[in-house]
Amino acid sequence: MEARLNNVTAVERPKNAQPWTNMGPRVRISSILTIVIPAAVFALTLLFTGMDFMAGLFTVFLPLQLLMGGWAGFYSFGKRGITDGLLLVVTFFLSLFVFVLLASVLWSVIQSGFAALSPHFIYQNNVYVSGKTGLEIGGVGHAILGTIITVGISMLVTVPLGIATAVYLTETRDFGRGIVRTLLQAMSALPSVVSGLFIYSMLILSGWSGYSGLMGSLALIPLMLPTVARVAEESLRLVPKDLRNGALALGAPSYRAFFMVTLPAAQSGIVTAVLLGIARVIGETAPILLTMTLANGTNLNPLEGGMATLPGYIFNYILLGDPTSIARAWGAALVLLIFVGILFAAARIASSPKKAKKRSAK
Amino acid sequence: MSVPAQRKLLAKPSRTADKVFFAVAKAAGYSSFVIIGLILFFLSLRAWPSFERQSLWEFAFGVGWDNTVTPAVLNIGPMLWGSLLIAAIGVVIAVPMAISIAYFIEFLAPRKIAKITTVIVDLLAAIPSVVLGLWGLGVFTPIGAHWAQMLGETFGGFLPFLSNDTGTYLRSPFIAAIVVAVMIVPLISSVTREIFSQVDKEIIKGALALGGTRESVLRQVILPTSAGGILGGVLLALGRAMGETVAIFFVLNLVFDEYNWFNLLEPQGGAIASLILARFGEATAEEVEALLAAGVVLFVITLIINAIASYIVQKAQPWRRD
Numbered sequence: 001m002e003a004r005l006n007n008v009t010a011v012e013r014p015k016n017a018q019p020w021t022n023m024g025p026r027v028r029i030s031s032i033l034t035i036v037i038p039a040a041v042f043a044l045t046l047l048f049t050g051m052d053f054m055a056g057l058f059t060v061f062l063p064l065q066l067l068m069g070g071w072a073g074f075y076s077f078g079k080r081g082i083t084d085g086l087l088l089v090v091t092f093f094l095s096l097f098v099f100v101l102l103a104s105v106l107w108s109v110i111q112s113g114f115a116a117l118s119p120h121f122i123y124q125n126n127v128y129v130s131g132k133t134g135l136e137i138g139g140v141g142h143a144i145l146g147t148i149i150t151v152g153i154s155m156l157v158t159v160p161l162g163i164a165t166a167v168y169l170t171e172t173r174d175f176g177r178g179i180v181r182t183l184l185q186a187m188s189a190l191p192s193v194v195s196g197l198f199i200y201s202m203l204i205l206s207g208w209s210g211y212s213g214l215m216g217s218l219a220l221i222p223l224m225l226p227t228v229a230r231v232a233e234e235s236l237r238l239v240p241k242d243l244r245n246g247a248l249a250l251g252a253p254s255y256r257a258f259f260m261v262t263l264p265a266a267q268s269g270i271v272t273a274v275l276l277g278i279a280r281v282i283g284e285t286a287p288i289l290l291t292m293t294l295a296n297g298t299n300l301n302p303l304e305g306g307m308a309t310l311p312g313y314i315f316n317y318i319l320l321g322d323p324t325s326i327a328r329a330w331g332a333a334l335v336l337l338i339f340v341g342i343l344f345a346a347a348r349i350a351s352s353p354k355k356a357k358k359r360s361a362k
Numbered sequence: 363m364s365v366p367a368q369r370k371l372l373a374k375p376s377r378t379a380d381k382v383f384f385a386v387a388k389a390a391g392y393s394s395f396v397i398i399g400l401i402l403f404f405l406s407l408r409a410w411p412s413f414e415r416q417s418l419w420e421f422a423f424g425v426g427w428d429n430t431v432t433p434a435v436l437n438i439g440p441m442l443w444g445s446l447l448i449a450a451i452g453v454v455i456a457v458p459m460a461i462s463i464a465y466f467i468e469f470l471a472p473r474k475i476a477k478i479t480t481v482i483v484d485l486l487a488a489i490p491s492v493v494l495g496l497w498g499l500g501v502f503t504p505i506g507a508h509w510a511q512m513l514g515e516t517f518g519g520f521l522p523f524l525s526n527d528t529g530t531y532l533r534s535p536f537i538a539a540i541v542v543a544v545m546i547v548p549l550i551s552s553v554t555r556e557i558f559s560q561v562d563k564e565i566i567k568g569a570l571a572l573g574g575t576r577e578s579v580l581r582q583v584i585l586p587t588s589a590g591g592i593l594g595g596v597l598l599a600l601g602r603a604m605g606e607t608v609a610i611f612f613v614l615n616l617v618f619d620e621y622n623w624f625n626l627l628e629p630q631g632g633a634i635a636s637l638i639l640a641r642f643g644e645a646t647a648e649e650v651e652a653l654l655a656a657g658v659v660l661f662v663i664t665l666i667i668n669a670i671a672s673y674i675v676q677k678a679q680p681w682r683r684d
Contacts, residue, residue: 093462104501174391
């Protein structure tokens, strides 16, 4: 067997395979010129006239680049290439604009956040801190714990509910599925402040409970449910129907077919659903502000007393407005973003094998 | 030998455990009805006194928010208009960027770059709104005010909606709209990307083989087949933008006494969600009722927009139905 394989030599791929990827010198030269000339003119204009960057970008760079793009298209592909060149220029310009915005957000959080970050910023609480207290004391330890507790409680409710909703959408043939799906989609854009008002008007205004961590976690449920349910539904749907039908044909009742066949097969998708759901609500501020009071000390009891969370902490310290409190807010924002980033990366890792299966199935 | 009694074939679950299983699933499915219903019921219940004091019409379109006079004047007209205005401008700014990104990812970029770009856009979607608010306040407001000043001084003379006589360009609807646009770009682009990815590749190849160019394929094949879905995504984003609270709260100056119909660069605007957040802390009992009423108005408007949007998106994604 092996000897036979040794005789096989790979046929070399011909040089002229995929002719469309082979860019001629005309295309190459004209595209390079399209990038270089407007950039150079733009830079010189900025240097010599002292023009504002944004103004220059829109009055010098973009028109020139459009002109050059049109020319490059004409030069390499003839008349039909003109609009193509314009399209490419516009697409790249606008896409880059989004990247610049994102980079600006991330960079400012990282830069200003690291200035406030220190080991004690992670684990200390804020008992002896006022707006003007220096950064050498106090931190977000209590807010991290509070965030974990509130989000954890709403997770305990939302994850089973969301998965059961996904089961309803995929396993039953009920007439209401279309409406439920539409409602879930509509709920996913529920204004977060309304969710806070809802818990406030239902439980706090009625006198059933005071402001507490539990109320905050309840207010997060309507925001988290649609994400969990929709992602879980997607992943359950990706499990081949034949697997479940096979289990049913072997005599398994529906619930065992689900728990022993469908659910394990969709495991990574379910994990992704949970992680994305947490990432969705971990930064929600408005519902928390309306249902919880912000504490400076550590409080692990969700049933009574104030409790700090990271978003609430950020909001509060922005409002205080002193330079040190703004610095604290940036630090807390960095911590929050790190949490979101970890959740996000975990979700990607959890969902990646699933994606591969989906691709090959197609 | 006796023939066993004929077994009844049922599609319904026969075992108790199965019945419980499906009942639980059904209950969970209906829970979203219950949640939406509860939200509407309790908000309206508590807001009812406010609707009784004055008509809904006056509440939604009248001006002024003052609890120091008796009877208190509590109307949300300018806030409602401001919410719509900011959301609309935000969408106008965001749509071209979002569609370009989606087009770039689906049709232009090599697979590796497309993957990285997707991650970046998703990351942008995951940034909490309070962080964006902090960025808007600390980093973007000075820059945005500078842009606004240039726009105002250049075009303000002959374009009335860009004129500004107040002398300050901070905390304007223009800045709030850009912050909102940053929030909704990933939302629109992820919906658009999904729609784009389902456009039949054979048709595109066919169009190219018949002598089409990138641009003509986009204009005559891709956009017509995906227009519905994109519209749905845009509406979803509009709903999200109207409900956005914290990010706008930091970068917008709320003015309750008069409508700012179209002066985008002047430092006065409104947003219902921000009003709720701004006034909630030290609100009187009467004011809380009015804030809850404002919440009802906001909720109903976003619910309608979102329901229409998700209906359109679902229509445009027939592969989602099983």
